[in-house]
Amino acid sequence: MTRSRLFWGTIAPLAAILNSLLLVYLILKFRGVDPIEMFKLMASYGFDPRNLVSELNQTVAYYMAGVAAAIGFKMLLFNIGIDGQYRMGAFFGGVVGAAVNLPPILHVVVIIITAMLAGGLWAAIAGYLKVKRGVNEVISNIMLNFIAAAIIAFLLSPSLLGILPEGSQTLQTREIPASGRMPTIKAFEGEIYTFFFIALVVGVAYWVMLNKTVFGFNLRATGLSFRAARASGVNAPRMIFITTVLSGAIAGLVGIGTLLSDTHSYSMAFPAGYAFTGLSLALLGRNHPIGIFFAAFLWSFLERSAPVLEFEGVPPEIVIVMQGTIVLSIVVAYEVVARINLRQQQRAVGSVNVESPVAKEAN
Amino acid sequence: MADVLEVIGIEKKYPGVIANRNVSLHVAEGSIHSIIGENGAGKSTLMKILYGLVRPDAGHIKAFGKEVNLKSPQDAIQLGIGMVHQHFKLADNATVLENVILGSEPTRFGFVVKYDEARKKLQEIADNYGLDIDPDESLANLGVGERQRVEIAKVLFRGAKILILDEPTAVLVPQEVEELFANLRELVKKGLTVLFISHKLDEVLSIADDITIMRQGTTVASRKPKDTNKKELAELMVGGELPKPRAGALKVSEEKVLSFQGASYIRDDGRQILNDVNLDIHGGEILGLAGVEGNGQSELIELIMGLLKPSTGRVEVLGLDAATTLTKDIRNSGVAYIPQDRQRDGLLMTAPLWENRVLGHQFAEPLAKNIWVNKGAAVEDSKRVVEEFDVRTPGVNVLASALSGGNQQKFIVGRELSGDPKLIVAAQPTRGVDVGAQAIIWDHLMKARSAGAGVLLVSADLDELFSLSDRIAVIYNGSIVSVLNPSKTTPDALGLAMTGAKSA
Numbered sequence: 001m002t003r004s005r006l007f008w009g010t011i012a013p014l015a016a017i018l019n020s021l022l023l024v025y026l027i028l029k030f031r032g033v034d035p036i037e038m039f040k041l042m043a044s045y046g047f048d049p050r051n052l053v054s055e056l057n058q059t060v061a062y063y064m065a066g067v068a069a070a071i072g073f074k075m076l077l078f079n080i081g082i083d084g085q086y087r088m089g090a091f092f093g094g095v096v097g098a099a100v101n102l103p104p105i106l107h108v109v110v111i112i113i114t115a116m117l118a119g120g121l122w123a124a125i126a127g128y129l130k131v132k133r134g135v136n137e138v139i140s141n142i143m144l145n146f147i148a149a150a151i152i153a154f155l156l157s158p159s160l161l162g163i164l165p166e167g168s169q170t171l172q173t174r175e176i177p178a179s180g181r182m183p184t185i186k187a188f189e190g191e192i193y194t195f196f197f198i199a200l201v202v203g204v205a206y207w208v209m210l211n212k213t214v215f216g217f218n219l220r221a222t223g224l225s226f227r228a229a230r231a232s233g234v235n236a237p238r239m240i241f242i243t244t245v246l247s248g249a250i251a252g253l254v255g256i257g258t259l260l261s262d263t264h265s266y267s268m269a270f271p272a273g274y275a276f277t278g279l280s281l282a283l284l285g286r287n288h289p290i291g292i293f294f295a296a297f298l299w300s301f302l303e304r305s306a307p308v309l310e311f312e313g314v315p316p317e318i319v320i321v322m323q324g325t326i327v328l329s330i331v332v333a334y335e336v337v338a339r340i341n342l343r344q345q346q347r348a349v350g351s352v353n354v355e356s357p358v359a360k361e362a363n
Numbered sequence: 364m365a366d367v368l369e370v371i372g373i374e375k376k377y378p379g380v381i382a383n384r385n386v387s388l389h390v391a392e393g394s395i396h397s398i399i400g401e402n403g404a405g406k407s408t409l410m411k412i413l414y415g416l417v418r419p420d421a422g423h424i425k426a427f428g429k430e431v432n433l434k435s436p437q438d439a440i441q442l443g444i445g446m447v448h449q450h451f452k453l454a455d456n457a458t459v460l461e462n463v464i465l466g467s468e469p470t471r472f473g474f475v476v477k478y479d480e481a482r483k484k485l486q487e488i489a490d491n492y493g494l495d496i497d498p499d500e501s502l503a504n505l506g507v508g509e510r511q512r513v514e515i516a517k518v519l520f521r522g523a524k525i526l527i528l529d530e531p532t533a534v535l536v537p538q539e540v541e542e543l544f545a546n547l548r549e550l551v552k553k554g555l556t557v558l559f560i561s562h563k564l565d566e567v568l569s570i571a572d573d574i575t576i577m578r579q580g581t582t583v584a585s586r587k588p589k590d591t592n593k594k595e596l597a598e599l600m601v602g603g604e605l606p607k608p609r610a611g612a613l614k615v616s617e618e619k620v621l622s623f624q625g626a627s628y629i630r631d632d633g634r635q636i637l638n639d640v641n642l643d644i645h646g647g648e649i650l651g652l653a654g655v656e657g658n659g660q661s662e663l664i665e666l667i668m669g670l671l672k673p674s675t676g677r678v679e680v681l682g683l684d685a686a687t688t689l690t691k692d693i694r695n696s697g698v699a700y701i702p703q704d705r706q707r708d709g710l711l712m713t714a715p716l717w718e719n720r721v722l723g724h725q726f727a728e729p730l731a732k733n734i735w736v737n738k739g740a741a742v743e744d745s746k747r748v749v750e751e752f753d754v755r756t757p758g759v760n761v762l763a764s765a766l767s768g769g770n771q772q773k774f775i776v777g778r779e780l781s782g783d784p785k786l787i788v789a790a791q792p793t794r795g796v797d798v799g800a801q802a803i804i805w806d807h808l809m810k811a812r813s814a815g816a817g818v819l820l821v822s823a824d825l826d827e828l829f830s831l832s833d834r835i836a837v838i839y840n841g842s843i844v845s846v847l848n849p850s851k852t853t854p855d856a857l858g859l860a861m862t863g864a865k866s867a
Contacts, residue, residue, distance in 0.1 A: 213734045214725050221722060224711040230670060231700060231708045232723035233691030345765035347377060348757040 008337045013284060013291070016329035017298075020322050027321065033314055041312065046305035053190030055300040060199045060257045062296035065278030067206050068251035070287040073279075074210060075223040075243040081126055081141030082251040082275040084148030088122040089115035089252025090259050091152045091173065094266035095161055097259075098174035107180040112198070112256060119252020120245040122148060127244030131237045137244065145275070156268065172267030182260040195257035202250060203289035219243055251278070280327045286334065299323065365428070367392035367556050368413075368444075368525055373422035375408055382408040383419070385581050390525075390573070395547055395557045397567040400577035401600055401797035402769040406560050409577070410527055413558070414446045415439040426525070445523025447514045449530045453502055460485055460498040463517045488519050493549040508539035512546065519555075526550065527558045532566055533795055536655050536823065537858060544570050562600070562797045564593045565826070578602050601799045613833055616646035619679070620786040620817035621667065626676035628662050628841075636662045638841040639676070646785065649808065649818040651832030651849070653825075655861050659841040660790070660821050661703065667788055667819070668700055669693045681785055691726045699779035703790035703821070705768075709775045712764040716756065719763050720745040720778055748777035753803055769796035776804050780811055787811055790821040805831060823861075825854045839863045 021039075028035035045051060065082050072079035079085075093115035102110060126144055129135035156162035156171040164171055184191035210216040221229040222239040230236045254274050259266060281299060285291030302323060306316035370388035374381070383405045390396045400406050411417040413424065415433035424431050426442050433439050436446070453462050460478070463485055469477045485498050494512050505513070511531060518526055528547075532540045547557050547570060561567050567574055568588045576584045576599040584599050621644040628637040637659045644650045654660055665671040666678045669690040678685040681696045694700070700723065702708035710719055721741050724730045729740045745759035752773040756766055763771060776792060789808065793801040808831060812818055822828050828835055828849070835847045837860040845860055 212736060212738075214731050214736055215734065217718070217721060217725050217736050220714070221711055221725075224714055225707065227707050228709060228711055228722065230690070231668065231702055233689070233694045233726055235689070235691075342762065342765060345761050349755065349761060349765050349767070349770075 008341065009286060009288075009291075012333035012337045013286075013295075013330060016284070016326050016333050019329040020325035023325050024318060024322050027318065028314065031314065033312060038309060038312065038314060041308055042302075042305040045308040046301045049188035050190055051304050053188055053192055055297065055304045056196065057193050057257060057262075058300035058304070059293070059296045060193060060196050061254050061274070062277055062281055062299050063199050063203065063293055064250055064254045064256075065274040066281030066285060066292035066296050067203055067289065068247045068254070069275075069278040069282035070285070070289075070292060071206065071210075071243060071250065072247040073223075073282050073287050074220055075240060077130075077240070077244060077247065078138050078279070079123070079141065079244070079247045079251070080138050080275045080279065081123060081144050081248070082254070082278045083272060084141070084145040085119035085122050085248040085251035086254035086274050087148050087152055087270070089119035090255030090270060091155070091266045092118035093252075093256055094173040094176065094259055095155075097176040097180040098265070100180075101177065102179060104179045107177075108182055108260065111176070111180055111260065112253070115252040115256050116249040117252070120249035123248020123251070124241070124245045127241040127248075130244065131241045141275075149272075152266075153268070170267045170269050172263075172265045172269075174265060176260070176264045180260070181264055182257075184261050191261070193257040193261035195260060199253075199257070202253065203293065206250075207289045254278075280323070283327060284330050298326075365392055366390060366425075367427060368558075369423075369425040370409075370413070371423045371425070373409065373412060373419045373424070375412060375417060375419050381580050383412070383580050386422070386577075387582055388575055389585075390556060390558065392556055393551050393554050394572040395551055395559055395570055397559045397561060397571035397574045398577060399560075399562055399564070399567055399574060399596065399600060401562065401799055402767040404577040404600070405580040406577055407529070408580075410446070410529060410558075410560060413439070413444060414527060415444075440521050440523065443522060443524035444527065445518030445521060445525070446527045447511070447518055447529065447531060449533060451510050451514055453510060453513060455503045457502055458498065459496055459500050459502060459505075459513050459516075462502055462513055463498075463520050467521055485516060485520060488516055492519065492546070492553060494519075494546060506539075508535055508542055511535070511539075511543065515546065515550075523555075525556045525558065527560070529560050530562070531559070532561065532563060537825075538862075540566065564596050564798065567596070568593065576600055597798045600797065614647045614813075614815070615833075616815060618646045619643050620646050620681055621819060622677075622679040623663075623666075624677040624679065626666060626673040626678050628659075628666060628671060629674040636841050637666070637673075640841075640843055642836060642843060644786070644817040644819055646815045646817045647812060648833045649812050649820055649831050651828040651835040652819060652821045652838055653828050653835050653857055653861055654821075654823065654838035656823055658838050660838060663838070664700075664703075664788055664790055664819075664821065667693075668698070694723055695727050697783070697785035699784035699787045699789075699816075701776055701779050701787070701789040701792050703794075705772055705775055710763045710771060713762055716749070716754075716759040716761055716763060716766075716774060717742045717745040719774065720748065720759075723778070724782070744781065748774060748781065752777035752807070753800075769800040772796050773800050773803060776807060780807055783814065784811070784816055787816050787818045788821075789818060791823065792820070793824065793827060801827075825857060828857070829854065837861055 025035040028038055046055070065086065068082050069079055093111045096114040097111040100107065100110060122144065126137050126140040129140045130137045158164055161173060162171040163174055182194050184193055210220065218229065218234045218239055221232065222234055222236045226236050255270055277299060281292050281295040284295035302319045306319035309316050309318060366389050368390040370386060373383050373386040375383040386409055398406055408417060412419050415436045415438045418434065424433065426444065431442060460482055464481045469480050471477055482498050488494065489496050494516055496509065496512050496516060502513070515526065531543060535543060551557055559571060571588055574586045574588060574596065575582055576596065578600060586596065623640045623642040626637060626640045627635065629635050640663065652660060662671060666673055667680055667685060669685045669688050672686040680693055680698060683693065683696060685693060706712060711722060721730050721736060725736065730737050742759055748754065749756055749759060754770050754774045754777065756770065766774070779787065787808070792808065793804050796804070808818055820828070820831055832849050835849050835857065836843050837845045837847065837857070839861065840863060847857060
């Protein structure tokens, strides 16, 4: 039973990736370049140890976005607000981190908690609107993304919380002092963020919470059937609100690895677009912490190795085609797998109902 | 009379399962032929074969005297075999006429729909067979019984001579059943043939000319209604004797497990749903709440479970004020809830059975331990439920959606009766389940009563109300209109009271 679930759970993403490789193969072939050569080139560049380090660091950010999206998915929430929540988290983490003076470890803890609070509270607005006013969270979150970006841009003006370092064109927060920074691990001429380990802990905690605790049971039950959960005694609207806040809190951690181990300040240069990526990764990783990790790594790997294609005259955007087809294929593949599973189970149930000689032999 | 449809030795295997084997059926022209059997006995597979949805592995079908090979529903329709599905396949925002002709529109030049001609034809069919429908009525305005007539008209419009009706009465209230039966009698009088699938024995005995019984994928017997009785049919379906609910002496305790004290409920839109309800249930008794669906029963139940608050008055559940107590605390205090809509309110359809065992019991030991779900206990106890309530499943890791309706219901009842509840709220506990499952569920409800639990049995099934209830309260239009003693009243009187007529 569990073995077959693992089998089908693995076969679907592999099929999706193969399908996407096939499509890209055909596109490259059509352009007159040797696809196999291109794939080899990407692989040798992407698996180069120096590049692996930066891929790993990017994986951590993607991973947090994926886990944040997955929590929402479990509640049938489409948290497209990860972008705004991540910005709020990283910005206020940066501001508070630079403003306080604390002993080393405590300082980092305070920054992380601040980031989670900022992300969670920002998401709470969408949660409140959904539960109390019936506003679809997709609409409110898209709005909130814009509002978050605008508020931060406003607060980053030099007269308020921002500074413009000499020789720079980009506004940023004040630098976090050494006590509020996280160490890095030197490897292959690169530096791995130690926030990596915190991300792993978050992933494990997410899984344990969801699958082992009563709270997680209530969360999943509400996502599976609002009415059944309510009838069973779950305060379902409250559950939706809490889940939204939790998802936002984890989204608040997306930029923290970079903030604490690399830039030490939040700036306008922090990238956008984590919401769509996070949702894609949760889909690809099937809301499972290990699945999301592999998905996040795949995404970083593809993005990191894309520029090498440009040397061969192939537009690096081909990687976006690849990511897009993977996501499309995975949705189809999982649906197919779900149907096969249900049919298998119905058959198993049928063999109990109709106790015929053949059915018994088959068992 | 000649056989209009003959089925000989049909067999259908799915990998590991024989859905149909050695199925034989002889249907006389101009008759109503009932096929009965438990859930999972192979009725649906047989019907799908007759309608061309599934192809048999072996056997012959003869229709209208000729051997036929049905490859698709189109073949079946062409031959004159039509199917009226249990779940209507109608478009709400279209008219009756549009629904009827959809997919087989008479056209001019292949694209201009000849509405006038179609309307005339439909009107003829309606007049001819006594189907009371208005072609230009919008479907959204129609009730369940009328929708069913539209489905029947749809099949007749396509020229069907043999109609297959898949559990047509499951969705109807008693009055509508009578209307349907009148329609069916009219159809056979005009020479059509009706195949009627059901597991309600009373109905079958009253409407059918012939009855074929299926069990474990095969046809086991045929009977004429006049030569048989309910008991025999039930035993043929189950393949043995049914356990009978043992009434046992009434030992009503002093303790009120449920008390409605002048409770009213007014919906947000201002409609009065419940009006000054006064009702007490003591431990050790079963109170039947009779009523046609939609007379306030759902809201009454939600008031008990703390899902709604009364507008005025008070609802006391095991001494707690239901309006100010959380649903989970009501459940924890010893209230079992068997919801009317089992798939929406009672199950997580895409979760395994053992997780469904936890549902509603996740706030207390033994299925919860501090913040943790106790999976071991849940799996163990799910196995017990499966065993005790004869839930047909290969294991407790199976998704709830893979089980048939009757088995889902047995599992829910088993779950809710776990842990010796003091009050059991059972809404339509045996709707849509076969006689075997019904007997098991009734038996367990009686046992719970003997053990001192108070039971609120909300039902529209007179048989059920009379078999189980110690008292029967009748709800009509949000008010309790009478409380009857089942041993001193008749089904007719109760049926009358349910429709709001002043009597008794």
